[in-house]
Structures are given as C-alpha cells and as structure tokens.
Amino acid sequence: MAKQYDVLIVGGGVIGCSILYQLSKRGKKVLLIEKNQLASRASGAAAGMLGVQTELKGGSPLYRLAQKSRNMYPVLAQELKEVTGMDIEYVENGMIKMAWTEEEAQSFVSVASQTDEGEGVEWLSPLKLSAFEPYLSKQATGGLFIPRDGNVSAPKLTEALGLASVRLGADVKEYTDVYDFIVEGSRISGVQTSVGPLYASEIIVAGGAWSQSLLERIGVTIHSHPVKGECFSVKYSRKLVERTIFTEGCYIVPKVGGRFLIGATEHAHTFDETISVSGMMNLMKKATDILPNLIDADWEKAWSGIRPQTEGGLPIIGRSERWEGLSIATGHYRNGILLAPVTGIMMADLMEGKENPLLHSYRGSFRKWN
Ligand code: FAD
Ligand code: GLY
Numbered sequence: 001m002a003k004q005y006d007v008l009i010v011g012g013g014v015i016g017c018s019i020l021y022q023l024s025k026r027g028k029k030v031l032l033i034e035k036n037q038l039a040s041r042a043s044g045a046a047a048g049m050l051g052v053q054t055e056l057k058g059g060s061p062l063y064r065l066a067q068k069s070r071n072m073y074p075v076l077a078q079e080l081k082e083v084t085g086m087d088i089e090y091v092e093n094g095m096i097k098m099a100w101t102e103e104e105a106q107s108f109v110s111v112a113s114q115t116d117e118g119e120g121v122e123w124l125s126p127l128k129l130s131a132f133e134p135y136l137s138k139q140a141t142g143g144l145f146i147p148r149d150g151n152v153s154a155p156k157l158t159e160a161l162g163l164a165s166v167r168l169g170a171d172v173k174e175y176t177d178v179y180d181f182i183v184e185g186s187r188i189s190g191v192q193t194s195v196g197p198l199y200a201s202e203i204i205v206a207g208g209a210w211s212q213s214l215l216e217r218i219g220v221t222i223h224s225h226p227v228k229g230e231c232f233s234v235k236y237s238r239k240l241v242e243r244t245i246f247t248e249g250c251y252i253v254p255k256v257g258g259r260f261l262i263g264a265t266e267h268a269h270t271f272d273e274t275i276s277v278s279g280m281m282n283l284m285k286k287a288t289d290i291l292p293n294l295i296d297a298d299w300e301k302a303w304s305g306i307r308p309q310t311e312g313g314l315p316i317i318g319r320s321e322r323w324e325g326l327s328i329a330t331g332h333y334r335n336g337i338l339l340a341p342v343t344g345i346m347m348a349d350l351m352e353g354k355e356n357p358l359l360h361s362y363r364g365s366f367r368k369w370n
C-alpha cells in the first residue's frame with residue numbers, strides 16, 4: 001500500500017523547502033520530491049540578498065510580504081542552527097544603492113524621505129559615501145544606505161531548510177522526477193514519478209521555472225517564463241566593501257571568507273544555463289567601474305540559474321480554482337530567497353485552512369490562473 005502523505009511538494013528549491021519546513025514544524029506528514037538535488041537550480045545560484053528596499057518599490061503588493069519575510073531571518077537562522085548545526089551565513093550588513101547621475105541622486109533623496117522610519121534608510125552624499133565605503137568609485141553622485149537589508153547563503157539556507165525538515169520527520173526524495181498528476185474526478189490525488197505513483201491529500205507545485213511545463217499536463221496555465229541570471233565570485237585579501245553594493249544591472253555582495261559575489265545578468269525565455277563570455281565581460285566591466293580594486297582580486301568561479309518569472313511580475317501563491325487538492329507557489333523571480341520564509345508560512349496556513357491576512361490581501365494582486 002502506497003504511503004499516504006498530508007502534503008506532497010514538487011520541487012526542492014528554497015520555496016519548496018521553506019514550505020516543507022513550516023509544515024514539518026506543525027507536525028504534518030510531508031514528502032518533497034526533487035528531480036536533481038536540493039538547491040540545484042535557481043536557489044543554489046542566488047546571491048542571497050534580502051533586498052526589500054533595493055529591489056521593490058514601496059507601493060508594490062510584495063513590499064509588506066518582503067518586509068515581513070526579511071524580518072523573520074534572525075529567528076529562522078537561529079532555529080536552523082539549533083536543528084541542523086548549519087550556519088546559513090545570515091548577516092544584517094545593509095546595502096547601498098549607488099547613484100551615478102544627479103537625476104538618480106535626486107530620486108534616491110526622495111525615496112529616503114518617504115521610506116518607513118523603522119527601515120532607517122538614509123541618503124549619503126558623495127563625501128559620506130566615501131566615508132562609509134572608501135574603495136567605491138569616486139564617480140558616484142551619492143548612495144542610498146539601507147541598513148536592514150542583509151544577506152544569506154542561498155544554497156546553505158535551502159539545504160538547511162531541507163535538513164531541518166527531515167530532522168522533524170519529513171521525507172525528501174532527490175533524483176526523482178514528477179512527470180504527471182493522478183486525477184480522480186475533479187481532485188488531484190497524487191503524482192506519477194520516476195519511482196512510481198505517490199499519493200497525498202494536498203499537492204503543492206513549487207517547481208520554479210519548470211512549474212509551467214508540469215502543470216500543462218492537467219491544462220493549468222500560469223503564464224510564467226524563465227529568466228537566466230549569470231554570476232561570478234572572487235576572493236580578495238581585504239574586505240573591499242562592508243555592505244552590499246547595488247546598481248542598475250550589477251551588485252557586489254560581500255560573503256564570509258573574503259569572498260565577493262558579483263551578479264547578475266538577465267536573459268529571458270531560455271532554460272540554457274551556459275555561461276556567456278558577453279555576460280561575464282559585461283558584469284566585470286560594471287563591477288570594476290563600481291569597485292576599481294576588484295581588478296586585483298582572485299577569480300573563484302562563475303555559474304548561472306534560471307529565475308521563475310510570471311507575466312504579471314508577481315509570484316503565484318495559492319490554491320487552484322479548477323483542481324481540488326492542488327496548490328502552487330512559484331514565480332518569485334528575483335526575490336525568492338527574500339520571500340521564502342513568508343511563502344512557507346502562508347502556504348502552511350493555507351494547508352491547515354487558516355486564514356492568513358497577508359495572503360488574503362496579496363491574493364487579489366496576481367492575475368487569475370486555473
Ligand atoms: P528553484 O530553486 O529553481 O527550485 C525549483 C526546483 O524544482 C528545482 O530544484 C527543480 O529541479 C525542481 N523541479 C522542477 N520540476 C520538477 C519536477 N517535475 N519533478 C521534480 N522536481 C522538479 N532572490 C533573492 O531573494 N535574492 C537574491 O539575491 C537573488 N539572487 C539571484 C541571483 C541569480 C543569479 C538568480 C538566478 C536568482 C536570484 N534570486 C534571488 C532569485 C531566487 O533564486 C529565486 O526566486 C528562487 O530561488 C526560486 O526558488 P524556487 O524554489 O521557486 O525555484
Ligand atoms: N535578486 C538578484 C537577482 O535576481 O539577480
């Protein structure tokens with residue numbers, strides 16, 4: 001007799017693993033199925049920035065979710081350390097959004113004045129910017145200092161969420177492909193996999209950029225597309241910057257162990273993870289314009305990942321209107337690491353039939369899917 005689970009999650013990226021963790025904490029019998037290894041796709045490629053103020057605008061439907069999610073990190077990091085012994089390298093090191101023109105400077109000054117007081121966002125004149133980060137290019141017209149937007153190791157976070165869940169009783173099957181659904185009338189009761197059929201009361205598709213092709217098996221369209229991003233990392237003997245530096249088309253994230261992670265390109269509509277010379281050259285030019293000393297750094301490695309983007313630009317988080325027992329959590333595009341904790345909570349509440357006010361107010365914002 002096949003083992004019956006409360007919830008079966010397809011996809012072992014940060015979104016699937018965060019949902020797995022929250023459900024495991026609540027004592028649910030949960031199974032996660034991953035085609036490759038945990039964190040092997042976008043979640044293993046991400047820079048790990050928790051950029052509420054750098055990537056999202058104040059009025060965006062995602063802003064409050066992102067703020068709540070980022071604020072969960074100190075406790076989450078501690079919990080994961082206690083359960084797994086793993087350090088997800090969470091730091092609240094802050095970010096600086098650099099301005100290159102007078103117009104950009106003016107717009108940042110007004111952002112600083114409009115941002116919530118608790119965020120502590122501050123405009124830095126060129127002089128003050130130099131005092132904060134002395135190695136930055138002197139061509140900058142100033143910067144927006146965002147103290148609360150920190151960063152984590154995205155692969156370690158994803159792995160720790162998976163491991164913590166297993167320690168709490170969850171099952172995880174890696175190297176297992178879900179290729180279809182098991183339909184009983186209007187209900188999805190399980191999935192067909194490379195190791196045979198598996199059943200659960202609730203199925204959640206969290207397959208990142210690959211969710212769309214799986215959901216097409218049962219006629220569900222979520223209007224999503226892949227967006228490739230390439231990154232590289234270097235090592236330097238000195239800490240060239242304390243905070244993450246963010247500009248249009250390039251960011252530099254200081255990581256533990258003298259590493260600097262530099263990202264990221266954007267190529268839409270491709271699942272090809274090949275790293276291009278043009279992408280690397282473009283990033284290197286931008287990064288050395290921002291931080292000239294990087295030219296003397298030691299090369300570490302380059303990689304890429306496929307971001308899941310939706311037509312409306314917002315993640316899809318909720319139940320299918322057409323199929324009972326089917327839910328979906330994908331389309332987190334550039335902010336899946338930032339949004340993973342809150343997505344885990346909202347989906348766990350949904351599975352328990354609890355009304356979550358954040359999810360309730362967010363649900364209206366994305367385009368209907370079936
Ligand atoms: P994924 O991590 O892609 O996971 C989906 C998983 O599902 C995959 O492992 C896949 O193998 C599995 N899967 C799919 N279909 C099936 C199937 N049929 N059967 C079994 N398994 C299946 N976000 C931030 O918040 N901060 C950042 O700094 C940041 N930087 C980024 C930098 C880059 C270069 C990239 C590419 C992304 C970045 N992101 C960042 C975005 C973030 O990585 C994504 O939003 C997030 O990882 C998406 O998580 P996911 O779990 O939905 O997808
Ligand atoms: N959020 C950074 C990226 O997606 O590249």
